[in-house]
Amino acid sequence: MSEQTAVLDTLVIGAGPASIGTAVALQAVHGLVHGVVERGQLGQSFLDWPEQMTFLTPSFTGNGFGATDLNSVHPQTSPAFSLGVDYPSGAQYARYLRGVARHFAVPIMAETEVTGIRPTTDGFAVDTSSGAVAARTVVWAGGEFHTPRQPSLAGVDHSDHSSAAAAWGPRSGRVVIVGGYESGLDLACHHVAEGASVTVVDPGHPWEAGTGSDPSFRLAPRTRARMKAALATGRLTLSSAGAVTGIRAGSTGAYTVAIAGAMALVADSRPILATGFGAGLGPAADLFEDRGDGWPLLDENDESTLTPGLFLVGAALRHGGLTFCFVYKYRQRFAHVAGVIGRRLGKDCAALEEWRTAGMLTDDLSCCGVECAC
Ligand SMILES: Cc1cc2nc3c(=O)[nH]c(=O)nc-3n(C[C@H](O)[C@H](O)[C@H](O)COP(=O)(O)OP(=O)(O)OC[C@H]3O[C@@H](n4cnc5c(N)ncnc54)[C@H](O)[C@@H]3O)c2cc1C
Missing domain, CATH: 3.50.50.60 (FAD/NAD(P)-binding domain)
Incomplete structure (x- = not known):
């Protein structure tokens, strides 16, 4: 993030796979100025995974044949290729994310916690532990790992x-x-x-x-x-x-x-x-409408129905009965969200077609959820 920049076009909050994948897509929008803030280190949730935990979705380098690695966040990358494993641990996947961020020069401000998001007349004022940041649009990518779901049980x-x-x-x-x-x-x-x-x-x-x-x-x-x-x-x-x-x-x-x-x-x-996780919206919680089941209500562009200009990416994404809790699902929306933001700000978004060609862009969600025939 450039210190001279007075107002960012987009600020992405969190630096997990949803954030890095979205930031790389935003990078492809010509002339868009964006940045990422992360309260810990890049891939912090994965660094916090107990060491015995591994991915359950396998990684495989099928990219060259149009079958992008299920756990990759950009069409030209593959955790299986860069890590040499098919079921990455948290530490390994964090290493993959660091490699992607470095390769695409994603502008990240680490150890910077977002404590408040205030809509203003021309965007947002985002309060962080390192001071306020002004942005025209905000993408919440704060993840769910830090909000373990505790059932209301005695004891x-x-x-x-x-x-x-x-x-x-x-x-x-x-x-x-x-x-x-x-x-x-x-x-x-x-x-x-x-x-x-x-x-x-x-x-x-x-x-x-x-x-x-x-x-x-x-x-x-x-x-x-x-x-x-x-x-x-x-x-x-x-x-x-x-x-x-x-x-x-x-x-x-x-x-x-x-x-x-x-x-x-x-x-x-x-x-x-083993009761799962909540939506984990942190300081953005009041800016999203609740669907009634604890998950945020979003419009067809993954934008808050309450707060125009505020988008959500990642595992908390829900549309009707569709659940986007795996990388290979929610990554379908990185380029969509980047395109919505880019076009709204009058930018050239043609480069995002790379995501569509790679099968990593779904604009129309009505085609999702088809069951396997056998
Ligand atoms: C046990 C387990 C196994 C899983 N296995 C798989 C799997 O096999 N395949 C798969 O696709 N998915 C799997 N998932 C789902 C996985 O959680 C998501 O794919 C992924 O972590 C979500 O990425 P994310 O970027 O949305 O969130 P995260 O990776 O959690 O990133 C969010 C980041 O935001 C930061 N942040 C949060 N709040 C703030 C704030 N206020 N200010 C600044 N920064 C903030 C956090 O520190 C964190 O680094 C698994 C999840 C769990 C818990």
Whole structure:
């Protein structure tokens, strides 16, 4: 970000994959002046991932044949190519993001936290820990990792969220995990492999195959294979008996997990909540309308319905029943948002066609969500 610039055309908040992917697309808009602010370091959420966590969407260098690596944020890049792995860890993916940002010279101001976003007559005044920044438009890319979802359970303080390093630390005896989708089963397989006996509780039984093919609602094949191997040990139990209603710490170091309409479970360590994340809108929260389910309401350009000029990119993106919680989904909108901003400011956006050619630009969302035939 140039210090001489009085007013940016666009300020992108956060420096994760959604931000870097959008910033590189904005870079392709001729003459657009933009910058990125990040409260930590580039890829901070991935640096904060417990070291055992890896991507569940595989990376592969199919770019040359029009099949861009599922985890890449720009058509000419591939984490599989630059990292040499197919399931990157958090630290590895942060390295990939640093490489992309360096290659495309993305202007980033690190260790700068955004504390307030104020709409003004000609844009926004954004308050940061390093002073105020003026911008005509703002893109919120703050991610969800820093807002773990805590269900309203009695005794929730006796649990560890799946995103915490403590959830992955050594546990022996009986382990109880609340939530049976990807992160719950990832943890369950990890602790079974380490010798523990694990019960996963989820009344929605998301481990069952279901009918749809959308990976946001269906376990990844690798997770399913790991689950089968863990079940074969006899030390993994999947329970859909009822919802967990409370956690009680006993005097002996054990924990009782109460389940509606079923027998309580006993755990020898703090139960683990694999209950996902909230929208994580931080200082932008009041500038978005709530859809009624905790996710922000957006128009067809991923712009706030309350605050014109404020856009959202990343895993919190929802349109109707469509969920964009993976890189390969939400990256379809980087070039769209960049194009909307660029055209509104009278800039030449022709270079964004590269994203369309690479299959990384979806303007019309009505074509999303088609199920696989077989
Ligand atoms: C366990 C787990 C596994 C996952 N596996 C996959 C997978 O296999 N494939 C996949 O595609 N996706 C996966 N995801 C989803 C993943 O979270 C997203 O793809 C990705 O992290 C979202 O990127 P983002 O840029 O929106 O957010 P983030 O990567 O979280 O980046 C947001 C950034 O904004 C910064 N920030 C936040 N608030 C402020 C502020 N007020 N001021 C300044 N900076 C701020 C944060 O420090 C952070 O660096 C996984 C998520 C989890 C938790």
